[in-house]
Amino acid sequence: MKVSFRWLSDYVDISAPLEEVTERLTMAGLEVGGMQVIGAGWNNIVVGKIVGVDAHPNADRLRLVTVELGKQQSTVVCGAPNLTIGDNVAFAHVGAQLIEGDSGEVIQLTSARIRGVVSEGMVCSEKELGISDRHEGIMILPPEAPVGTPLSEYLGDTILDLDITPNRPDCLSVIGVAREIVAVLGGRLSIPEIHCEELESAIDSFVSVEIADPDLCPRYCASLLTEVKVGSSPQWLQQRLLACGMRPISNIVDITNYVMLEYGQPLHAFDYDRIHGKQIIVRRAEKGETMTALDGVERTLGQDMLVIADKERVIAIAGIMGGLDTEVTANTTSVLIESANFNQAAIHRGSVNLRLSSEASLRFEKGLSRDLPVVALKRATELMLELTGGKVAKGVIDVYPGKRQVEPILLSAAEVKRLLGMEVGVSEIVRTLELLGFGCEQTELPSSVRVNVPWWRTDISCTADLVEEVARIIGYDNIPTTMLGAPLPEHESVPMLALRRKLRSILVSCGFQEVLTYSLTSLEVMSRISPELQLTGAVPVKVANPMSRDHEYLRTSLRTGLLSVLARNQKYEENGIRLFEIGKVFLPQEKDLPQEKEMLCAVLSSSQGGLSWRGEAEPVDFFSAKGVVETLLSRLELAASFETGGDESLCPGRGADITVGNDKVGVIGELHPKVSEAFELSGTAYLIEIDLDKLESSAGGPKKYEPISRYPSTTRDIALLVDEPITHEQVYDIVKGFSLVDQVALFDLYSGEQVSVGKKSFAFRIVYQSPTHTLTDEEVDKVQQQILDKLARELGASLRA
Amino acid sequence: MVLNQLEELTSRAFDELGKVTNLEELEAWRIRYLGRKSSLIQILRLLATLPLEDRRVAGARANEVKKTFEARLAEKKTSLELAATLSLQRESLDVTLPGERVLLGRLHPTTQILDEICHIFQDMGFQVVEGPEVEWEYYNFEALNMPADHPARDMFATLWIDFETEAGDRPMLLRTHTSPVQIRVMEKSPPPIRIIAPGRVYRYEATDATHEWMFYQVEGLAVDRNITLADLKGTLFEFARRLFGKERKCRFRCDYFPFVEPGVEVAIDCFVCGGAGCRLCGNSGWIEIIGAGMVHPEVLRRVDIDPEVYSGFAFGMGVERIPILRYGIDDIRLFYSNDVRFLRQF
Numbered sequence A: 001m002k003v004s005f006r007w008l009s010d011y012v013d014i015s016a017p018l019e020e021v022t023e024r025l026t027m028a029g030l031e032v033g034g035m036q037v038i039g040a041g042w043n044n045i046v047v048g049k050i051v052g053v054d055a056h057p058n059a060d061r062l063r064l065v066t067v068e069l070g071k072q073q074s075t076v077v078c079g080a081p082n083l084t085i086g087d088n089v090a091f092a093h094v095g096a097q098l099i100e101g102d103s104g105e106v107i108q109l110t111s112a113r114i115r116g117v118v119s120e121g122m123v124c125s126e127k128e129l130g131i132s133d134r135h136e137g138i139m140i141l142p143p144e145a146p147v148g149t150p151l152s153e154y155l156g157d158t159i160l161d162l163d164i165t166p167n168r169p170d171c172l173s174v175i176g177v178a179r180e181i182v183a184v185l186g187g188r189l190s191i192p193e194i195h196c197e198e199l200e201s202a203i204d205s206f207v208s209v210e211i212a213d214p215d216l217c218p219r220y221c222a223s224l225l226t227e228v229k230v231g232s233s234p235q236w237l238q239q240r241l242l243a244c245g246m247r248p249i250s251n252i253v254d255i256t257n258y259v260m261l262e263y264g265q266p267l268h269a270f271d272y273d274r275i276h277g278k279q280i281i282v283r284r285a286e287k288g289e290t291m292t293a294l295d296g297v298e299r300t301l302g303q304d305m306l307v308i309a310d311k312e313r314v315i316a317i318a319g320i321m322g323g324l325d326t327e328v329t330a331n332t333t334s335v336l337i338e339s340a341n342f343n344q345a346a347i348h349r350g351s352v353n354l355r356l357s358s359e360a361s362l363r364f365e366k367g368l369s370r371d372l373p374v375v376a377l378k379r380a381t382e383l384m385l386e387l388t389g390g391k392v393a394k395g396v397i398d399v400y401p402g403k404r405q406v407e408p409i410l411l412s413a414a415e416v417k418r419l420l421g422m423e424v425g426v427s428e429i430v431r432t433l434e435l436l437g438f439g440c441e442q443t444e445l446p447s448s449v450r451v452n453v454p455w456w457r458t459d460i461s462c463t464a465d466l467v468e469e470v471a472r473i474i475g476y477d478n479i480p481t482t483m484l485g486a487p488l489p490e491h492e493s494v495p496m497l498a499l500r501r502k503l504r505s506i507l508v509s510c511g512f513q514e515v516l517t518y519s520l521t522s523l524e525v526m527s528r529i530s531p532e533l534q535l536t537g538a539v540p541v542k543v544a545n546p547m548s549r550d551h552e553y554l555r556t557s558l559r560t561g562l563l564s565v566l567a568r569n570q571k572y573e574e575n576g577i578r579l580f581e582i583g584k585v586f587l588p589q590e591k592d593l594p595q596e597k598e599m600l601c602a603v604l605s606s607s608q609g610g611l612s613w614r615g616e617a618e619p620v621d622f623f624s625a626k627g628v629v630e631t632l633l634s635r636l637e638l639a640a641s642f643e644t645g646g647d648e649s650l651c652p653g654r655g656a657d658i659t660v661g662n663d664k665v666g667v668i669g670e671l672h673p674k675v676s677e678a679f680e681l682s683g684t685a686y687l688i689e690i691d692l693d694k695l696e697s698s699a700g701g702p703k704k705y706e707p708i709s710r711y712p713s714t715t716r717d718i719a720l721l722v723d724e725p726i727t728h729e730q731v732y733d734i735v736k737g738f739s740l741v742d743q744v745a746l747f748d749l750y751s752g753e754q755v756s757v758g759k760k761s762f763a764f765r766i767v768y769q770s771p772t773h774t775l776t777d778e779e780v781d782k783v784q785q786q787i788l789d790k791l792a793r794e795l796g797a798s799l800r801a
Numbered sequence B: 001m002v003l004n005q006l007e008e009l010t011s012r013a014f015d016e017l018g019k020v021t022n023l024e025e026l027e028a029w030r031i032r033y034l035g036r037k038s039s040l041i042q043i044l045r046l047l048a049t050l051p052l053e054d055r056r057v058a059g060a061r062a063n064e065v066k067k068t069f070e071a072r073l074a075e076k077k078t079s080l081e082l083a084a085t086l087s088l089q090r091e092s093l094d095v096t097l098p099g100e101r102v103l104l105g106r107l108h109p110t111t112q113i114l115d116e117i118c119h120i121f122q123d124m125g126f127q128v129v130e131g132p133e134v135e136w137e138y139y140n141f142e143a144l145n146m147p148a149d150h151p152a153r154d155m156f157a158t159l160w161i162d163f164e165t166e167a168g169d170r171p172m173l174l175r176t177h178t179s180p181v182q183i184r185v186m187e188k189s190p191p192p193i194r195i196i197a198p199g200r201v202y203r204y205e206a207t208d209a210t211h212e213w214m215f216y217q218v219e220g221l222a223v224d225r226n227i228t229l230a231d232l233k234g235t236l237f238e239f240a241r242r243l244f245g246k247e248r249k250c251r252f253r254c255d256y257f258p259f260v261e262p263g264v265e266v267a268i269d270c271f272v273c274g275g276a277g278c279r280l281c282g283n284s285g286w287i288e289i290i291g292a293g294m295v296h297p298e299v300l301r302r303v304d305i306d307p308e309v310y311s312g313f314a315f316g317m318g319v320e321r322i323p324i325l326r327y328g329i330d331d332i333r334l335f336y337s338n339d340v341r342f343l344r345q346f
């Protein structure tokens, strides 16, 4: 909401400096988001009066204008068409800063010789002064403009740009803001009395109003003016509309807009003679009904929309926009002014459904006071009588089915203290509320007051609302600062949070960069994680109104985002990339919110360290990825096993299922080349995916300490020859199963010329240790023989010669 | 006889000493020629058995030899040590060569700031909880005092889920703020409550350098007897002090959110201009960081908490805004496009 400081000064004397006004308004909830000074650069520009218009000796389209400037006169060359002796104008002396009419650039006025005549100054258009874009002619000032006075003194203004919160439609008006200024800075609010001289004939004899749907229209008021002369409105009125960002149209329309800005009540003027049947019906639209609005667009209306109709057709979409048919035109002589109250939800819905909003709808949808229509109507009528030469019928139409009693609210000093945490005496409470126009009555209780809410405050309905009023007038900066005291609520630990934090820190220390990718993606991207480029599983959750096709479906896997990010980063990152994300995936559920599952996904690509002067870095392969998973799980005290498996995104035979206990918690493996290709990845990538919910549920119980043996250990290396299909795990499990075996480590794997076809060789280092005594060589030999026997028996393994 | 032995010993010792190249060999030489079992010491012991005159001459000579050995030993030791130092210097490192790269990743800047925010509130006794990102309209709006067609709903451009009830309603959405977690917590647990809820939120919004359709918020809620606006002010000022440092000024002003009353906005003085006004702060000198207020009595009533007995405060803040301010990041889209060159800077 743009508010002119000059206009505000009509209702309240503002003695405080501008900074204080904006600061206090902002603190009290009316944020001053910006400020614009009109006339800041109007040096050397004064009010002048045209006293002579003569022909230019050398040019037909130019005139010599003589302007009276108080103590002197000046004659300048001017090409404007609207030069009339006696008009007051803005006169710029040489040296004034102006906006060049055609280019829009700021220029400094210099003395010029135009077609042989020296011109020392200029008569200005609105555009040249920076007031509006009008440049067809010079700006005509009102007759009362004091000749010789600097223009900035006469017309200069400051426009405050206020961010009005949706609860304060009363402040979408100059008077509303003036009330706030009085409340936060003191002073007296003076709203002039309204006087209208009415005709003999009563309005009822001209028009009737019926509210067919009172649930959507609690009140409808109207007045009728006859013999109006439609024309342009006076300069001062136009100026104020422009200052508030509205375009002047005609005196009738300008007055309705002016009163809307002044009081906050939207008004609408109908051409009375075009209302069929002299009847206004406020009703819901009928099925398929259409109307062409003032913007020239024909719209089909919905049945839940409220319209203003005459006997035959819709003449306005209530509270949103009037119809073209009944628009006030230059030929209009009688005007019906509507000032009504409409249901805020209906206007909001209508405006959203029609994708049409207006200054009126923006106000109605916030809920206006039902007491406002009559006041605003009278004010508009007064201005029309004054400025259009019309006459007004006796009385106003006032159909008011939605009248209701507003109950006073009881407020105690104890309640104020309970919510604010600060002691405010009853007298102080009363003082602050009265500043805002609330009425306070004493009650039987000494520390309570009965508060009557002023009619314009539709946002106040409970004690908390009143407490806020008290607080913002006292000033939020005067609220003390205290810390929360005891008791502390009982807290339950959330294992998932701890798990996530732990996983993140382990992965980071394993060289992985965390990424966070969008939750929404497209079906196309989702399909890339299968080599057939087809979606598997249920249809993902879809957004009804996506911003783009790229972000239309909720992700069902973290792979899509992560692989896309990997591909993007490969473009400028030569060294190995390791990325991970911990986040939610969304699995659809019948008639319910989707299941939000916590997942971990990580990818590795290329060599780990990149180029180094110390030699080649280790290449990344399946076992690099597996090492990460082993590190992760062992840090979580979980024993994992890996079985050939994986899923469609992984290369067959090069992927594994990760199992903890009896639960498959995830997969690991080399990315399927088709998937790699679909994501435009370069090189081979390895993927790890773990279901955190499963991981959390398999998390081990409390840890127990294991004593460290005090006796020395004995180390033996063995090389075993086994058949190719025998896995490391099979051998390892047998060896590790012997109680004196403390550690087993594979240190070589060989298959090739040195061993026979179909065989491979494992070399293990076995560390033997007893918790109770020092092992003798004989003991170790015995156990080792038992191990070899068992390996031979169960796996056909033999010692390699 | 003894003198001959001494001469022979001396010449042998000097000969060997000449071949000594390091301190270990020198030590072996010392043991051989000056140690308790050395020939010299044995000769000295033998002296007692010689006739007096011979003893005097041989004794003098033997002691002379011993002194010479000791002197040559010290001399040699010094020269060897010097040589050792010189050779160490010859093998000195180019310490400017790059160290071996330790592979270490980093947390996403959003995770880092979330951790930072959560820690501060956890220190103040708040517990971290989470809620669903796909929500019912009821939790996102209605329960927060925003019935259908409430004008404040326009502050939250919503992404709706393509799901219709039999009645033709579309009640599922991507939460537009973390505030629905307030309702879920209050429905489940009676006061006292003291929680924060971090998480993703979504808006129907065209993206540009300052707007993103997905971002993170942290919500806070405290409900108990006698919780006041002053407590809210104290809590949030303390938070701002810990996060931004004590030199930042805080502003606590009236603002409106439908689910709180009284409503509050917390701002800090601008990082860039210090309050004078600049582009970052829209010339106001202040940067809004938190929306807050006392939980609206209607909201409490809806979750069966008696607003005449209990009161509470709630607050919410955008997360990315903080690193944006702190590091001068000029484009919010950098956060979730995940360019590693960006992420590695944090």
Ligand SMILES: [Zn+2]
Residues within 6 Å of the ligand: B270, B271, B272, B273, B274, B275, B276, B277, B278, B279, B280, B281, B282, B283, B285, B286
């Ligand atoms: Zn600034």
